[in-house]
Each structure stands twice: as C-alpha cells, then as structure tokens.
Amino acid sequence: MSEWDDAPFLISLSWALLDFHKHSRCHKCAEMGFCPMQEAARNRIRMWRRYRAMLR
Numbered sequence: 001m002s003e004w005d006d007a008p009f010l011i012s013l014s015w016a017l018l019d020f021h022k023h024s025r026c027h028k029c030a031e032m033g034f035c036p037m038q039e040a041a042r043n044r045i046r047m048w049r050r051y052r053a054m055l056r
C-alpha cells in the first residue's frame with residue numbers, strides 16, 4: 001500500500017502534475033520561466049504530508 005492510496009483527489013492531482021513536470025512543461029512554464037502550477041502542487045503535497053504526520 002502506497003502513501004497515496006488514501007490521498008484526497010486534489011493531492012493525487014497535484015502528484016500527477018509534479019510527475020508530469022519531471023519530463024515536460026505545461027503552458028504556464030513556457031510563459032513564465034517557472035511554474036506556479038508546480039509550486040502550488042508542491043506546497044499542497046507538503047501540507048498534506050504534514051497533516052498526515054500529525055495524525056500518526
């Protein structure tokens with residue numbers, strides 16, 4: 001069982017987005033040189049991990 005099995009929908013989405021950015025760029029990356037989408041996803045995952053750690 002992976003730690004993502006019970007992840008909320010938004011978290012799985014963020015994870016998929018980070019995964020996508022490992023080998024490609026979205027239109028936001030191309031426009032701005034850095035990716036706000038990726039930043040947001042990273043923050044969301046970090047907060048979720050902290051939340052999960054608190055529950056244990």
Ligand SMILES: [Zn+2]
Nearest residue numbers: 026028029035
């Ligand atoms: Zn991007």
